[in-house]
Amino acid sequence: MHRLRTIAAAGALALAFGGAAAAETKIELYFPVPVEGKLASEMRNLMERFNAEHPEIDVTAVYTGSYDETNIKTRAAIKAGRPPAAVIMSANFILEYQINGEIEPLDPLIEASGETPDAWMGRFWPALHGNARFADHVWAAPFHNSTPLVYYNKAHFAEAGLDPEDAPDTWQELVDAAKALTKRDGDRVTRYGFMLPGNYDYLGWIMTALAMSNGGLYYNPDFGGEVYYDQPSMLGALTFVEDLIEKHKVTPAGVTDGKAVSTAFFAGDASMVILSTGSLSFIRENMKEPYGVTFVPRNVRNAVAIGGASLMMPKGLTEEQKAASWTLMNWLTSPEISGHWSRFTGYFAPNREAYDLPEMKTFLAANPDAQVALDQLAYARSWFATFNTVAVRKALEDEVQAVMSDKIQPAEALKAAQAKADEIMAPYVAQTALKLPQ
Secondary structure, rough: OHHHHHHHHHHHHHHHHHHHHHHEEEEEEOOOOOOOHHHHHHHHHHHHHHHOOOOOOOEEEEEEOOHHHHHHHHHHHHOOOOOOOOOEEEEHHHHHHHHHEEOOOOHHHHHHHOOOOHHHHOOOOOOHHHOOEEEEEEEEEEEEOOEEEEEEHHHHHHHOOOOOOOOEEEHHHHHHHHHHHHHHOOOOEEEEEEEEOOOOOOOHHHHHHHHOOOOOOOOOOOOOEEEEOHHHHHHHHHHHHEEEEEEEEOOOOOOOOOOHHHHHHHHEEEEEEEHHHHHHHHHHHHHOOOOEOOOOOEOOOOEOOEEEEEEEEEEOOOHHHHHHHHHHHHHOOOOHHHHHHHHHHHOOEEHHHHHHHHHHHHHHOOOOHHHHHHHHHHEOOOOOOOOOOOHHHHHHHHHHHHOOOOOOOOOHHHHHHHHOOOOHHHHHHHHHOOOOOO
């Protein structure tokens, strides 16, 4: 049914664009690989399949590095007048492209396909809507999405006298379990109970989850010039991280990047880690001991921000390129391809219809760890997105890294982070501020 709908949509667009899709249209797809695994080669396999099924379109998949690197390269291509036709862009960067006028709204393409924006967005999980639809338009199609998860070594749990089937649900339970799991040889730690990524991008996402699970908000989802770094909920989250390192000594000091965290987990040097759903297939392939997957523990409530990427269409395309890009977007987000990509990567499928397919039901039955991220979606919210997102995020990450390295106290760090973020967002705030009569 969805395949027929996609074909009909492509036909409608061909008419809408004067039959432009009838001749071969060459386009580029920029794609990142922000987590471990064999994603790059599989994306190229998908594009070969797409091209075979759509002889009127020739897509070249261009690997563009991390999410941040993809953002930089996309913006440079737009400014050079040679934008890719589609980009798998970090979902929380979409707002900035809209603010800068660098992205095409998808509503005209949706309507030309015979659907309403409400119906088209309805195929995606509600938690994904906030980073794709705002300012009265649809700007992106959710493609691969994630939430942070806690992975834990069941053998270590059993060895420490903990129930391998009863993972920590709360911050206090996490601390208690981490204490029992941590091993020491004198003053030297030989196994950490808990590790988390401290590198840029990953760290901001983790702090989002902790602040939200502490009852707070990380940013104003309705205004791109407001963040809540110096609020009690964030202070509690950062103090929790500091206590894991300094007070309980169950987490290593300093900045450990995501790859080093997963390596420590595989080597048995860490018993519990917090990583992306997108790392699930990589962990499933490489973890030699039994492991479990669970929600990010709560303090006040269960809450996480969605992560991952959406498909966006940059400004500056020809009508033919727009039509080809739209065909590609619908194909990549179809139930069949969405489900295939989920099974291959560990990201959950953003298209809810993917989970009605027999192959997806069989996969979940055989891999119950993949169900955890899906279940956590009930508590997921939009991902941090502001004017100048990367710099505003980094304003916090710099200070959190300083706390993790014992260079500054949490309260002082968050005041500095707030001041820096406010300074970065000031031009946007001034531009959008309501001008009241004197």
